[in-house]
Amino acid sequence: MNSYQPQADRHAFLLMEVLRAPSVLAELPALAEHADAGLLTQVIDEAGKFVGEVIAPLNREGDEVGAQWKAGAVTMPPGFRDAYQAFWQAGWPSLACATDDGGQGLPTVLEAVLHEQLNAANHGWTMAPGLLHGAYECLRHHASDEIKARYLGKLASGEWLATMCLTEPHAGSDLGLVRTKAVPQADGHFALSGTKIFISGGEHDLTDNIVHLVLARLPDAPPGPKGLSLFLVPKFHEDGTRSAVHCERIEEKMGLHGSPTCVMRFDEARAAIVGEPGKGLNAMFVMMNAARLLVGLQGVGLLDAAWQKAHAYAQERRQMRAPGSASKAGEADAIALHPAMQRILDTQRAWVDAGRVVAYRTALELDTQKHHPDAARREAAARWCSLVTPVLKSAWTEQAFTGASACLQVLGGHGYVREWGIEQHVRDARVAMIYEGTNEIQAIDLLVRKTLPDGAAALQALLADLGDDLRALPEAGRTREALARFALFVRDRLVPATRGATAAPERPYWLADDFLRATALLLMAWAWERVAATPQAPAGTPQAANAFWRWVWPEFDMRLGMLDATLSS
Known part of the structure; x- marks a missing residue:
């Protein structure tokens, strides 16, 4: 129960069936040869095996022993160096790096899935290679030929x-x-x-x-x-x-x-x-933006790891008869049958799968932005990445912490002691809300820097794209209506009240957190509409969808009300 195991079937379902990744990649000349569901699934399966067998078993000892400093030198926990040497020599860091630099030239989304798995398995270990691709992209776009010749291949491979x-x-x-x-x-x-x-x-x-x-x-x-x-x-x-x-x-x-x-x-x-x-910040932001996507995936992965422990425990732990149970008097049911536990578990599952859809779509858009032959499509991809990345980083790292704490609740007192391993996820997850730009900075970035300067034109285009994406789904009316309502609110209330000479300069900063949260909920709704329209979903998907609409989605109206109240004050 202490060791996370990647769920390759869920990764593949959301990527191949819900997001139709092969069709997206087929439109990109540089990646068209990889637009094969069998190839993509094979990479995900092999990544899952490596992560589950090599990286996950080191998580607990890495936490208990920790990195050790002495006289300026740092010794990593037992097994960490051998695991890292096996990792880079197997070619995992080079998945999405250019073949000219010794990389494999595979889609960015495969790197995203890999890092989700790695962070879920062993967040501490994964911090080491977490900045590799961002550093590689930074040097590739900004460094001199001399620097590239010396360092680019070593970073692409992960040797350094x-x-x-x-x-x-x-x-x-x-x-x-x-x-x-x-x-x-x-x-x-x-x-x-x-x-x-x-x-x-x-x-x-x-x-x-x-x-x-x-x-x-x-x-x-x-x-x-x-x-x-x-x-x-x-x-x-x-x-x-x-x-x-x-x-x-x-x-x-x-x-x-x-x-x-x-x-x-x-x-x-x-x-x-x-x-x-x-121009240092221009170069560094290439690295920081890549890191922010991966931090969002940290949130998804850590929440999944906590959910796995809580779910496994709930199947085994027997306490009392569940309401409506067919068990005989005096018998105890698995706590997974108790509504309070079902609600916790299904709600976190709803966040995990929606986060995967949003993150994998973002990774696909990164490749589309680089490689699509049509300029308008590249512009739309850049818009998605610009607006969605801060939402993903902020909302899903917050949920990793609060959701992991909720999962700990399933284990009761056993969750609070180290033996079961879930308290580590709560501790590890907390920092993701802080680094690579605090979650408050992400909210300010979304509203003040990326939405208001153009009068919300980019955001309106994104909302319209999401609505168009759902137009062919007859059951998605509630989400299309919410997208339209939010678009009207932004156009008629938010933008006029925050622009112009009479607008209070601090007002957007009071609005930013609620604005980001409302946007996150819309993205979740879009994701669950896409999942609901896809047949043959893995076990537990209907329950997670129901949990989203019952216990998460109502927050959208609350956030709109909070935004309106702040604008009226």
Whole structure:
């Protein structure tokens, strides 16, 4: 009961049947050869076997032993290094990397499914490769040919790991406060000095080298975020010398004990610039956006792992007769038959499967944005990714924490002790609401930066696309009506009340959280309409759908009411 097992049949059903991934990929010339349901299913099955057999069994010991720091060096928990070496040598990090860089050129959605499984199985271990693809894409789009030649293949394969060094003790969400300095040198490199905190995997023994991507300022840079540039500092240089980068300590954390969260000090470390001076955030956002999708998948995976434990326990634990039970007097039923437990389990299942549909669709749209021959279709894909990614990251990481806590409730007192393993999911899940941009930042990003500046034109187009997608489904009237109602509310109430000279500048910030939550519920409704219209669903799907409409969907009207009340105040 302590070890998560991937449910390859559910992944394949939602990807192949609900989202019709082969048809989507067939329209993309660069990926058309992979538009085969048999191939996609085989990759998902093999990923599930590797994750279930190699990664999941390390989860508990990784939590109990944790990463260990001594004199600047970090030793990972038992089995972690061997598992990582097997992971990259089997080619798993390179699934979606370009073949020119040694990758396999497969669809991004396969990487998404893999990372969902990995995070569900062992969140602490998966933090190490979690930034790999983002770092690869960052260098691929912004680095010089010299940097690409040295680092791109190693990152694509996963032979070397990478970090993202943004945060400083005084600069968290406000990166404009970053003080780390990079001073130009005569040989064309830079001497980089400063301290970065909360650096996941800043030091470890999983790989022979670590590639640090660091935000810093040039001497003549203006203040604020526009003065930031991006630099690359390896743990070891090409000649084998060690860089002037030091891990001062690792944090003692609530969860994620298997992942070292490091304080990193750069002492005039030899660095190379990535991209143009002053354009560091542009380059780094490539990495951050990739990370935000994967953090959303962390939420989905961790909630599924908690659900699996609670579901298994509920089948075995016998307590009292369930209401309406046919059991004889004095006999006890499995608690899975008790309505209170059914409600908890079915509601979390509703969030897991809807989250998968939204996340897998986002991954498909990423490939569509890159490869579709039609410009209008690429634009629609970019719109989906821009608007949906913050919703996925925020809503599903919040549900991972609250839902895992609800799943712990199924186990009662046994859930609160370490023996059963579910309390680890609650602890591990909490950080996902904070890193890669807090959930509050995601809500502000959605409303203030991506919806209001164009008068909600992009959002209206997304809502219209969702409505058109459901037009052929005769039973989807309630969701189409809700999409239309939300569109009218945004057009007639939200936009006029938050724009113009008389609008209170702080008002959108009061609205942001409820606005994101309402958007998440609409996406869930769309997902469940798609699932309901697909035959031969896996066991438990009708119960999860019923739970969504009964116990989750009514929140949509509540959020609209809260938005209206805030606009009226």
